Amino acid sequence: MGIPSEVIYQAKLELARRDFWDFCKLTASDFYKESRPFLKDMCHQLQNFYESDEKILVINLPPRHGKSRTATQFVKWLFGQSIHNKVMTGSYNETLSMTFAKQVRDAILEEKTQGILSYSDIFPNTKVKRGESSANKWALEGSQQTNYLATSPNGTATGFGCNIMIIDDLIKSSEEAFNENTLNKHISWFTDTMLSRTESGFKLIIIMTRWAKKDLAGYILDNYPCRHINYKALQEDGSMLCDEILNKEDFLFKTKSMSKEIVEANYQQEPIDIKGRLYTQFKTYTELPKNYKYILNYTDTADTGEDYLCSIDYLVVGEDYYIIDIVCTKEPMEVTEPMVAKMLTKDKVGTAIIESNNGGRSFARNVKTECKKLDNNHTNIQWFHQSENKQARIFSNSASVMAHVFYPHNWIDKYPEFADMMIRYQKEGKNAHDDCPDAVTGVYEHNQPIGQWLY
Numbered sequence: 001m002g003i004p005s006e007v008i009y010q011a012k013l014e015l016a017r018r019d020f021w022d023f024c025k026l027t028a029s030d031f032y033k034e035s036r037p038f039l040k041d042m043c044h045q046l047q048n049f050y051e052s053d054e055k056i057l058v059i060n061l062p063p064r065h066g067k068s069r070t071a072t073q074f075v076k077w078l079f080g081q082s083i084h085n086k087v088m089t090g091s092y093n094e095t096l097s098m099t100f101a102k103q104v105r106d107a108i109l110e111e112k113t114q115g116i117l118s119y120s121d122i123f124p125n126t127k128v129k130r131g132e133s134s135a136n137k138w139a140l141e142g143s144q145q146t147n148y149l150a151t152s153p154n155g156t157a158t159g160f161g162c163n164i165m166i167i168d169d170l171i172k173s174s175e176e177a178f179n180e181n182t183l184n185k186h187i188s189w190f191t192d193t194m195l196s197r198t199e200s201g202f203k204l205i206i207i208m209t210r211w212a213k214k215d216l217a218g219y220i221l222d223n224y225p226c227r228h229i230n231y232k233a234l235q236e237d238g239s240m241l242c243d244e245i246l247n248k249e250d251f252l253f254k255t256k257s258m259s260k261e262i263v264e265a266n267y268q269q270e271p272i273d274i275k276g277r278l279y280t281q282f283k284t285y286t287e288l289p290k291n292y293k294y295i296l297n298y299t300d301t302a303d304t305g306e307d308y309l310c311s312i313d314y315l316v317v318g319e320d321y322y323i324i325d326i327v328c329t330k331e332p333m334e335v336t337e338p339m340v341a342k343m344l345t346k347d348k349v350g351t352a353i354i355e356s357n358n359g360g361r362s363f364a365r366n367v368k369t370e371c372k373k374l375d376n377n378h379t380n381i382q383w384f385h386q387s388e389n390k391q392a393r394i395f396s397n398s399a400s401v402m403a404h405v406f407y408p409h410n411w412i413d414k415y416p417e418f419a420d421m422m423i424r425y426q427k428e429g430k431n432a433h434d435d436c437p438d439a440v441t442g443v444y445e446h447n448q449p450i451g452q453w454l455y
Contacts, residue, residue, distance in 0.1 A: 012026055013026075013121060013122050016122045017080060017122055017123065019047065020043045020044075020046060020047040020073075020074065020077050021040050021043035021044060021047070023073065023076075023077045023080075023122065024039070024043055024070070024073050026117065026122070027073070027076075027117065027119070027122075028069070028073065031066065031069065033244075035244060036242050036244060036245070038061075038065075038231055038241055038242055039066060039070070039242075041229075042059060042061070042066075042070060042229065042231070043070065045057070045059070045227075045229050046059075046070070046074050046205070049203070049205070049227060050078070050081075050164075050203065054203075054226075054227055055202070055203060055204060055225075055226070056203075056204045056205075056206070056220065056224050056225070056226035056227070057203070057204070057205045057206070057226060057227045057228075057229070058206045058207075058217055058220055058221060058226050058227070058228045058229070059205070059206070059207040059208075059229045059231075060208060060209065060210050060217060060228075060229070060230050060231065060269040061207075061209065061230075061231035061241075061269070062209060062231065062232070062233040062241065062246065062266060062267045062269075063209055063266055063267075064245065064246065065231065065233075065241070065242065065245055065246070066245075067168060067169060067207050067208065067209065068091075068096075068100065068168050068169065070207070071089070071100070071166055071168045071205075071207050072100055072103050072104055074166070074205075075087050075089065075104045075148070075166065076104055076107050076108070076119065078164060079104075079108065079123070079126050079140060079147065079148075080119075080122060080123035080126050083125070083126055083140045083141070083142050083143050083147070084143060084147075085147065085163060085164055086145070086146070086147055086148075086160075086161060086162045086163050086164070086199070087147065087148050087149075087162060087163075087164045087165075087166065088148075088149045088150075088151065088160060088162035088164070088165045088166070088194070088197060089101070089148075089149075089150050089151070089165075089166045089167070089168060090150075090151055090152060090153075090165070090166070090167040090168065090170070090189075090194060091150070091152055091167075091168050091169065091170070092152060092153070092169055092170045092171060092172050093152050093154065093172075094152050094154060094155055096152070096168075096169075097136065097150040097151055097152045097155065098135050098136050098150060100150055100168065101135050101136045101137075101148065101150035102135045104148065105128060105135065105138055105148070107119045108120075108126060108127065108128050108140075109128050125142075126140060127140060127141040128140060128141070129141045129143070135150075136149065136150040136151070137149045137150070137160070146160055149162070153170065153185060153186060153189040160197060161197055161198070161199045162197055162198060162199065162202065163198075163199050163201060163202050163203065164202065164203050164205070165194060165197070165198060165202065165203070165204045165205065166205045166207065167190070167194070167204075167205070167206050167207070167208070167216065168207055168208065169207075169208045169209060170186050170208065170215075170216055171186075171208075171209075171211045171212075171215060174211070174259075174262055176211075177211035177212045177215065177265070178212060178274060180214075180275075183212060183214050183215060183216075186215070186216050187216060187219050190216055190219075190220075206220055209265075209266055209269075210265045210266065210269045210270070210271045211262075211265050211266065211271060212265065212271050212273075212274075213271045213272065213273035213276070214273070215271070218271065230269050231269070232267070232268045232269055232270075233246055233251060233267035233268065234248075234251065234267065234268065251267070255267065260272070260412060260419065260420070260423050261274055261423075264420070264424075272423065272424050273426060276426045276427055276428060276429075277423065277424070277425065277426060277427070278394070278395070278398050278425045278426060278427045278437070279398060279401070279402055279422055279423070279425060279437075280402065281402050282402070282407055282411075282422070282423075283402070283403075283405065283406045283407065284406060284407050284408065284409045284411065285322060285406045285407075285408065285409065286409045288315060288322055288324065289315070289317045289322065291317060292315040292316060292317045292322070293315075293316045293317065293318075293447075293448075294315070294316040294350055294351065294447070294448060294449070295313070295314075295315055295316075295324075295347060295348060295349050295350050296313075296314055296315075296316060296349065296350065296351050296352070296353065296443075296446060296447075296448075296449070297311060297312065297313050297314070297340075297343075297344055297347075297349045297351070297352035297353065297379075298311070298312050298314070298352075298353050298354075298439055298442040298443045298446055299311040299312070299340060299352060299353070299354040299355065299360075299363075299367075299439070300355055300435055300438050300439040300442060301333075301354065301355060301357070301359060301360040301363045302330070302333075302336075302435070306330075307330070307433070307435055308328055308329060308330050308417070308421075308433060308435040308436065309327065309328070309329055309330075309331075309333075309336045309340075309435070310326070310327070310328050310418065310435045310436045310438070310439035311326065311327040311328075311336075311340045311343065311439070312325075312326050312439055312440065312442075312443050313325040313326070313343060313344070313347040313349055314443050316447045316448070319404055319447075320404050320405075320406060321404055321405045321406065321443050321444060321447070322406045323405065323406065323407050323408065323411070323443070324347055324408070325343050325346070325347055326415045326418050327339050327340055327343055328415055328417050328418040328421075328435075328436060329417075333359070333363055333366070336363075337363060337366045337367050337370050338370045340352075340367050340370075341367050341370030341371045341373075341374060341376070342370075342374065344367070344371060344376065344379045345371060345374045345376040345379070348378065348379075349379050350378065350379065350380065350449070351379070351380045351381075351382055351449040352364075352367070352379055352380070352381050352382065353382050353383075353384065353442070353446050353449070354367070354381065354382065354383050354384075355383075355384065355385075355386045355442070356383040356384060356385050356386075357385060357386050360383060361383050364381050364382075364383045365381075367381060368381045380449065382449060386442075390434060390438050391434065393438070393441050393445075394425075394434060394437045394438060394441050395427075397441045397444050397445065398441075400444055401440055401441060401444050404444060405440060405443060405444060417436075418436050421433050421434075421435065421436040421437065422436055422437060422440065425437050
């Protein structure tokens with residue numbers, strides 16, 4: 001004999017009471033599926049945070065991946081855990097905050113219907129107090145005070161205290177994201193209004209898509225100790241976070257015409273500080289000039305396993321430099337040496353200038369050997385020791401690089417890792433990678449062959 005269906009059903013109800021993920025699966029099975037592991041992880045993170053001694057949780061994830069839905073589900077589940085929880089939610093405008101609040105309230109108010117699962121089947125003791133039907137502010141039966149308030153930066157939180165605060169997406173567009181006054185307003189609202197509403201032992205949850213380095217999530221991450229969960233749409237291995245929600249083909253289609261800044265922030269949760277960028281413009285070309293003086297290469301070899309090799313072929317035309325091809329990779333030297341040799345041969349480079357620091361001289365010799373294998377006897381390999389400070393060179397030459405270095409019109413798509421480093425490089429603070437800015441600086445510094453020849 002099998003287990004009676006009623007026993008199985010009651011077991012599912014009990015699991016939903018105890019476990020937030022099971023609650024989501026039971027009440028919204030069309031969205032919360034085992035085939036979407038990031039949702040399972042997010043639910044477990046939320047419950048674990050609620051049951052921990054930690055104070056602040058920041059969750060960043062791409063658009064349309066269930067931010068608001070999961071936040072709404074979590075509030076429903078929280079009221080099932082205790083009718084004494086006092087929850088305040090904040091969204092970017094009154095309409096959205098009202099919608100959030102109504103979804104929670106209406107789920108609790110839903111009347112029991114035979115054969116259809118309702119909230120009261122899982123949490124029969126959690127009920128909205130009679131006469132407390134305001135959409136954005138209401139209490140639960142058995143509670144001595146208001147349990148829920150929904151607000152926004154333009155709303156009010158006067159007279160309400162909370163032990164759980166959830167802030168759901170405050171930015172609705174790039175126009176707001178890149179408006180310093182708007183970002184400052186959000187931070188002031190958070191510090192001056194929202195934090196003043198919290199009670200002893202409170203918990204704060206920020207769940208949002210990143211937009212800008214100085215958005216609310218960025219401010220909190222920079223100024224408060226917190227648990228940070230980051231979900232990127234495109235994974236490092238090239239797979240997607242969840243193909244069922246956003247597959248690779250749709251991702252590429254959606255982001256093709258977007259700015260690099262928005263794609264990196266919205267989908268990868270890595271906002272670029274536009275105002276803080278060192279390089280504010282990149283000149284491009286569609287056709288190469290024919291009156292060039294030299295075809296040169298500049299190569300910055302990788303110092304460590306975390307560094308990138310950046311090798312650039314370019315034309316020298318008067319005071320200008322036209323990049324024609326790039327190798328930018330973290331692959332080991334046994335891979336990069338033949339790659340660079342192949343590029344030098346293809347582009348008919350006359351002279352390749354290779355930094356000899358940190359094994360660069362050995363790299364230069366091996367590239368020369370690889371060129372000979374390709375019957376390339378026309379590329380002269382030169383090496384030199386770079387003694388000047390890398391960062392100082394990058395900064396002092398940045399204006400000239402912007403004025404005189406030209407990139408292929410499709411360079412961002414053709415060389416994504418190179419483009420990312422160039423676009424993201426900041427004037428202040430620590431930069432994760434400087435290999436490509438260093439190599440482009442080297443291009444600008446060398447308009448003719450120099451150094452010592454390798455024979």
